[in-house]
Amino acid sequence: LSPRPGDSYGVLPRPCRALVLLNPQSGAGRALEDFQAVVQPMLAEADIATTVFITERPHHAHEKVRDEDLSQWDTLVVMAGDGLLYEVVNGLMERPDWENTMKKPLCILPGGSGNALAASINHYAGNDHVAKKKLLTNCAFILCKGLHTQMDLVSLSTASGKRLFSFLGFGWGFISDVDIDSEKYRRLGNARFTLGTLQCLAKLRVYQGRLSYLPAVPEQGTPSPHRDPPLPVTNGQAGHVLPPAGTEAAGAPPTDSLLVPLSQPVPAHWTVVPEEEFVTVYAIYQSHLGTNLLMAPAARLHDGCIHLFYLKAGISRVALLKLFLAMARGTHLDLNCPHLCYVPVRAFRLEPRVATGIMTVDGEALACEPVQG
Numbered sequence: 001l002s003p004r005p006g007d008s009y010g011v012l013p014r015p016c017r018a019l020v021l022l023n024p025q026s027g028a029g030r031a032l033e034d035f036q037a038v039v040q041p042m043l044a045e046a047d048i049a050t051t052v053f054i055t056e057r058p059h060h061a062h063e064k065v066r067d068e069d070l071s072q073w074d075t076l077v078v079m080a081g082d083g084l085l086y087e088v089v090n091g092l093m094e095r096p097d098w099e100n101t102m103k104k105p106l107c108i109l110p111g112g113s114g115n116a117l118a119a120s121i122n123h124y125a126g127n128d129h130v131a132k133k134k135l136l137t138n139c140a141f142i143l144c145k146g147l148h149t150q151m152d153l154v155s156l157s158t159a160s161g162k163r164l165f166s167f168l169g170f171g172w173g174f175i176s177d178v179d180i181d182s183e184k185y186r187r188l189g190n191a192r193f194t195l196g197t198l199q200c201l202a203k204l205r206v207y208q209g210r211l212s213y214l215p216a217v218p219e220q221g222t223p224s225p226h227r228d229p230p231l232p233v234t235n236g237q238a239g240h241v242l243p244p245a246g247t248e249a250a251g252a253p254p255t256d257s258l259l260v261p262l263s264q265p266v267p268a269h270w271t272v273v274p275e276e277e278f279v280t281v282y283a284i285y286q287s288h289l290g291t292n293l294l295m296a297p298a299a300r301l302h303d304g305c306i307h308l309f310y311l312k313a314g315i316s317r318v319a320l321l322k323l324f325l326a327m328a329r330g331t332h333l334d335l336n337c338p339h340l341c342y343v344p345v346r347a348f349r350l351e352p353r354v355a356t357g358i359m360t361v362d363g364e365a366l367a368c369e370p371v372q373g
Helices: 031-045 060-067 082-093 116-124 132-145 174-188 191-202 317-327
Strands: 016-022 048-054 075-080 106-110 154-158 163-166 169-173 207-215 277-284 288-290 306-312 340-352 359-361 364-366
Touching (some): 031 048, 031 075, 082 116, 106 132, 116 288, 169 174, 169 207, 277 340
Antiparallel strands (some): 154 163, 277 306, 306 340
């Protein structure tokens, strides 16, 4: 990572001890051989000693980082897709000592088919847009350099009482359908998303619900609230969320200071979107949605912003395909498509009218229900 003004960086110790959590099934199933061939020689040269933990089932990594004494390692490295990092983040956040543990640097090495966070970090580091082995080499090189910085986490709560922590994005509708429907083509690597997009375009659906948000910058004509509580501050590469001082019992998860319970209406200074029919809603916090999808060009690792996109019903299949093709270069907003809306927000709420369609968090499927973050 090339330091930017205002960013504070830590440096990993030398020699360094890394716990590598690796999913041999992720992506096209080559994560283990790629790790041994590409990454291990680089780490050995950089004086980084590795303990490799190979996951054998879903939630294996979640349980490992939730229950294990992690003090013997200086960094946790995830060699897989975004789904395994999602497990790791949520496992860490369930620990009674989450506040300290979340200060331990996390590293992502792309071993999945989407690799959105790895692509985002490669982008923030000022590297050219690359994929596959070249992206893996770039990310391994960032780990070898040992520089780490802060990253935002988003806290999500659902109507059924789930509390989740997300580092990448929350989605509903078209984009989530593509993500989950294309799972069956995961052996194709990144091409699975192209195939999934074409299939979902063929049976384009509309989703009904209410979307509300707290704008990052007050919009014209909205009452300005009394000072909002300060934005949660994050430290450590995948975020350590600081609660307001003196509000928590030791070990309790952080408070959602910007949200009221889902059973209550949103506060008066929030914006409620007038339309209630959508093709997709996607709240992303990093630049990339996949290696070839630069969805939020303005995003940074810790800008304290949720980049909210929504597509209103009525868009044609041709216009939708044009948007997706432009997203490869991050130029989709330049098309000035009247159906596409983008707003940087600090919090959002989505209330589906009926439980149809797939919701995803960091690419993992969620039951469709009211959610806020």
